[in-house]
Amino acid sequence: MLYAGFMSAALPSFPTPPEPAPSPELIQLGTGDAEDEPCLRADAARNRARLLEAAARLVAEHGAAGVTMEAVAAAAHVGKGTVFRRFGDRVGLLTALLDHSEKKFQAALLGGPPPLGPGAPPVDRLRAFGCALLRRADEELELQLAAEPAGERRYTVAPRRFQRGHVAMLLRQAVPDADGELLSHTLMSSLDVALLHHLTRQNGMPLARLEAAWTDLVTRVTRPREDHLSR
Amino acid sequence: MLYAGFMSAALPSFPTPPEPAPSPELIQLGTGDAEDEPCLRADAARNRARLLEAAARLVAEHGAAGVTMEAVAAAAHVGKGTVFRRFGDRVGLLTALLDHSEKKFQAALLGGPPPLGPGAPPVDRLRAFGCALLRRADEELELQLAAEPAGERRYTVAPRRFQRGHVAMLLRQAVPDADGELLSHTLMSSLDVALLHHLTRQNGMPLARLEAAWTDLVTRVTRPREDHLSR
DNA sequence: AAACAAACCGGACCGAGGTCCGTTTAAAGT
DNA sequence: ACTTTAAACGGACCTCGGTCCGGTTTGTTT
Numbered sequence: 001m002l003y004a005g006f007m008s009a010a011l012p013s014f015p016t017p018p019e020p021a022p023s024p025e026l027i028q029l030g031t032g033d034a035e036d037e038p039c040l041r042a043d044a045a046r047n048r049a050r051l052l053e054a055a056a057r058l059v060a061e062h063g064a065a066g067v068t069m070e071a072v073a074a075a076a077h078v079g080k081g082t083v084f085r086r087f088g089d090r091v092g093l094l095t096a097l098l099d100h101s102e103k104k105f106q107a108a109l110l111g112g113p114p115p116l117g118p119g120a121p122p123v124d125r126l127r128a129f130g131c132a133l134l135r136r137a138d139e140e141l142e143l144q145l146a147a148e149p150a151g152e153r154r155y156t157v158a159p160r161r162f163q164r165g166h167v168a169m170l171l172r173q174a175v176p177d178a179d180g181e182l183l184s185h186t187l188m189s190s191l192d193v194a195l196l197h198h199l200t201r202q203n204g205m206p207l208a209r210l211e212a213a214w215t216d217l218v219t220r221v222t223r224p225r226e227d228h229l230s231r
Numbered sequence: 232m233l234y235a236g237f238m239s240a241a242l243p244s245f246p247t248p249p250e251p252a253p254s255p256e257l258i259q260l261g262t263g264d265a266e267d268e269p270c271l272r273a274d275a276a277r278n279r280a281r282l283l284e285a286a287a288r289l290v291a292e293h294g295a296a297g298v299t300m301e302a303v304a305a306a307a308h309v310g311k312g313t314v315f316r317r318f319g320d321r322v323g324l325l326t327a328l329l330d331h332s333e334k335k336f337q338a339a340l341l342g343g344p345p346p347l348g349p350g351a352p353p354v355d356r357l358r359a360f361g362c363a364l365l366r367r368a369d370e371e372l373e374l375q376l377a378a379e380p381a382g383e384r385r386y387t388v389a390p391r392r393f394q395r396g397h398v399a400m401l402l403r404q405a406v407p408d409a410d411g412e413l414l415s416h417t418l419m420s421s422l423d424v425a426l427l428h429h430l431t432r433q434n435g436m437p438l439a440r441l442e443a444a445w446t447d448l449v450t451r452v453t454r455p456r457e458d459h460l461s462r
Numbered sequence: 463a464a465a466c467a468a469a470c471c472g473g474a475c476c477g478a479g480g481t482c483c484g485t486t487t488a489a490a491g492t
Numbered sequence: 493a494c495t496t497t498a499a500a501c502g503g504a505c506c507t508c509g510g511t512c513c514g515g516t517t518t519g520t521t522t
Binding site: 145148150151152154155156178179182183185186189190192194195197198199201202209210212213216217220221223 | 376379381382383385386387409410413414416417420421423425426428429430432433440441443444447448451452454
């Protein structure tokens with residue numbers, strides 16, 4: 001049953017955490033593993049599972065657009081307020097649906113086999129990272145697109161922060177003389193889900209071309225500079 | 232009076248143009264200048280001006296968040312339907328507010344003095360383009376942020392397509408061996424308004440650092456390759 | 463001047479996200 | 493078992509973007 005899979009889907013219990021501290025960049029990545037949901041009351045846990053199961057069914061039946069907060073609540077036989085209490089907002093709910101896949105991806109980066117995981121040269125890891133991300137996004141495109149918050153919030157969402165931190169770390173190893181922080185934003189932006197959708201679905205561009213462009217981009221960006229005429 | 236300025240603000244008269252043809256990339260840039268608004272009925276033109284003036288006042292008084300479609304309609308003594316008929320949707324209205332500034336910017340790129348305008352080497356023009364765009368976005372940040380459509384639509388909006396086309400053209404001149412189409416998306420993404428907001432407003436990053444990073448990025452990306460080990 | 467068609471107008475209406483608050487209930491303490 | 497309390501619940505309610513359609517205005521034609 002696809003039900004069990006969602007039991008492990010995790011999210012900070014606080015729907016809208018202000019999260020005041022910028023914090024040392026690379027530390028707060030792993031969102032406490034080991035059966036999360038710090039302490040959920042029995043009924044809360046039950047309803048949470050019901051909601052995720054209902055949401056997944058709605059996605060399968062009517063696409064991501066069919067995942068209305070009211071529809072999910074009704075399908076799970078639960079009040080609307082409960083959905084918002086648990087997931088904060090629509091983005092939170094959709095993100096929770098993607099949580100399992102995201103966890104797997106993070107695990108592959110952190111401890112999987114090279115070149116995605118540790119052990120390979122940073123530039124190779126960068127190349128592998130982008131291609132893996134592109135392929136994964138291409139599979140879950142509709143859901144990931146719907147789960148993307150609007151405007152500035154795009155950059156504060158947990159998965160993106162983790163991925164960007166990862167890229168920044170690899171960049172610091174590969175090109176110490178660059179502004180890794182900002183360069184990582186640039187690289188991440190070129191893997192944006194909305195862009196992927198625009199190019200592949202609206203312009204019919206093959207995924208292979210995107211992968212080639214990513215590979216080339218990494219190459220260009222990490223080439224050591226031989227002249228210092230800039231700045 | 233700031234009123235007159237808005238008379239020249241322009242937008243395709245069709246609220247929701249399907250725009251089926253991908254078209255030869257660089258052609259449909261200039262959105263017919265020379266006193267646009269092909270043919271607006273007297274009352275329509277009057278209401279359009281009223282609406283823009285009212286919207287501008289609301290922005291000044293309550294910020295972009297205060298620009299509610301109903302509020303604008305009320306402030307302009309006009310029905311709500313009229314607002315949507317004229318501007319299509321909220322994004323269209325906000326875009327129209329920015330139209331004057333956008334036109335000026337486009338003119339500077341197309342016919343202004345170098346290095347922004349034609350006459351300078353493409354790499355210099357690229358550098359100037361990014362810095363100019365960053366500075367302009369930094370000024371109108373709130374409005375531009377509010378005018379940014381969500382999701383995939385971000386990439387289909389007219390100003391962005393023009394700017395990306397411009398970058399693509401410069402890239403083709405500077406680095407003919409690269410995938411200019413995709414590389415231009417990458418460069419444009421690193422100038423994204425939401426990202427600018429995130430970095431400068433939420434993380435307190437100085438604009439100068441963004442400009443330096445842009446300059447460096449252009450340098451890295453346009454450096455000629457000497458080895459062909461990639462691919 | 464009268465008639466006509468196309469464009470425009472306005473506001474009632476709808477759906478969806480998000481909030482609020484009185485009520486219920488799980489679980490810890492006695 | 494009984495009390496207590498903090499958490500969870502649910503659905504009425506609000507706001508806002510967007511649609512619809514009957515009535516009105518404009519400008520053109522005869």
